[in-house]
Amino acid sequence: MTEWTDPETFAQALEQVETKEKGNCFEDFAEGDVIEHDPGLTLTQFGNEQWMGQTLNHDPAYWRTDAAEARGFDEPPVHPDYLTAATLGITVEDLSEKGGYFLGRTDVRFPETPVYTGTELHVESEVVNRATSSSRPEYGIVSWRTRGKDAETGDVLCSYERTNMIPRRDPVATDGSGATATEEDDGPDLPSEFVTPEGGYFEDFVEALENAADEDAAVAYRHERGRTQDDVTVAQLPLSTLNTAKQHHNVDVMSDSPSGNIVTYGDVTRSTALGHARSDEQTWREVGFDDESFHTFVAVGDTVYAFTRVLSAEDDASSDRAGTVTFEHIAFNQDDEPVYSGTRTAEIQKRSN
Numbered sequence: 001m002t003e004w005t006d007p008e009t010f011a012q013a014l015e016q017v018e019t020k021e022k023g024n025c026f027e028d029f030a031e032g033d034v035i036e037h038d039p040g041l042t043l044t045q046f047g048n049e050q051w052m053g054q055t056l057n058h059d060p061a062y063w064r065t066d067a068a069e070a071r072g073f074d075e076p077p078v079h080p081d082y083l084t085a086a087t088l089g090i091t092v093e094d095l096s097e098k099g100g101y102f103l104g105r106t107d108v109r110f111p112e113t114p115v116y117t118g119t120e121l122h123v124e125s126e127v128v129n130r131a132t133s134s135s136r137p138e139y140g141i142v143s144w145r146t147r148g149k150d151a152e153t154g155d156v157l158c159s160y161e162r163t164n165m166i167p168r169r170d171p172v173a174t175d176g177s178g179a180t181a182t183e184e185d186d187g188p189d190l191p192s193e194f195v196t197p198e199g200g201y202f203e204d205f206v207e208a209l210e211n212a213a214d215e216d217a218a219v220a221y222r223h224e225r226g227r228t229q230d231d232v233t234v235a236q237l238p239l240s241t242l243n244t245a246k247q248h249h250n251v252d253v254m255s256d257s258p259s260g261n262i263v264t265y266g267d268v269t270r271s272t273a274l275g276h277a278r279s280d281e282q283t284w285r286e287v288g289f290d291d292e293s294f295h296t297f298v299a300v301g302d303t304v305y306a307f308t309r310v311l312s313a314e315d316d317a318s319s320d321r322a323g324t325v326t327f328e329h330i331a332f333n334q335d336d337e338p339v340y341s342g343t344r345t346a347e348i349q350k351r352s353n
């Protein structure tokens, strides 16, 4: 009789059997395909608070009823970062579980109305672009437009366009141009002065931009807080959004990958940096995010810091108690290497109200 658990027998059996695979390769996606994602999740108070707490997003309007009501909410709503991460997490099984990295995202948008806990999320994605990677023959580059909807009403709660590197089943020959391209290094081209806003209200950002306008200056500053990545941020938070990417929880597979280890979910890195930035401002409402890029890996033991540049401030918010500010946020690690960058438009409270 075969002893299936005899180590030698079992090792040979493992080699000979087929693996029932998960996820899709580059060749499985065609432009125009629409994918209704089967996983869905209920946006719970626990999930929301766990995400916000671990990423240092402490805006009281998302934690306390009195602060929520003062912001015009019925109760503490779902935080936009948790909503974004959950919308993306649900898609991973179909779109990127096969491996490959989350490269970037743009046109992240939310409706003006808040989303409350107890909402069930249903997500769909459309393939909007697929391209050959000129530098990495074993990968292709795929972009999807994703919409996270209220399962009951069909209202879109969060939408964006995201790009991942996706493994090919069959590597192709490339011209290698991406791998060999070099750029001339003229050294850093920075303004001679950096202006820091006095406070975190809309008026402070307007004043800082005015002070910088006539000078060779930028409104740019760093935030003091850092968050060292641990098992909770690297593995637990993505799994709590149903993100099944092996990058976050399978050390065995990832030891033989470009990162050599499991890495932090891009939305955790980003939300942590945004948490640092928001701790130095009076946020009223998140409007959207554009041009998000993930530049290098973040792993257990790395510390995520944040740097902010203020790009513009306009008095055109949805509430007369706030103004609209556009920022560029850069997350960086303990070696000062940028790991994430993106622009963010947010409504910031006015001091005068």
Ligand SMILES: C/C(=C\C(=O)SCCNC(=O)CCNC(=O)[C@H](O)C(C)(C)COP(=O)(O)OP(=O)(O)OC[C@H]1O[C@@H](n2cnc3c(N)ncnc32)[C@H](O)[C@@H]1OP(=O)(O)O)C(=O)O
Residues within 6 Å of the ligand: 088, 092, 096, 097, 099, 100, 101, 102, 103, 104, 105, 132, 133, 134, 135, 136, 141, 163, 164, 165, 177, 178, 179, 245, 247, 258, 263, 264, 265, 266, 267, 292, 293, 294, 295, 296, 297, 298
């Ligand atoms: C969710 C989820 C997974 C995750 O959250 S993974 C964690 C977040 N992402 C990362 O940690 C990735 C960080 N990035 C990197 O480490 C490097 O970018 C990477 C992936 C190792 C590639 O670095 P390289 O230096 O080899 O390559 P390039 O930077 O030149 O990029 C390779 C090609 O990709 C194109 N590309 C890069 N960024 C974008 C973008 N935002 N949009 C579109 N295309 C982009 C770039 O042009 C290169 O193209 P070639 O044709 O020249 O190959 C989950 O599983 O979903």
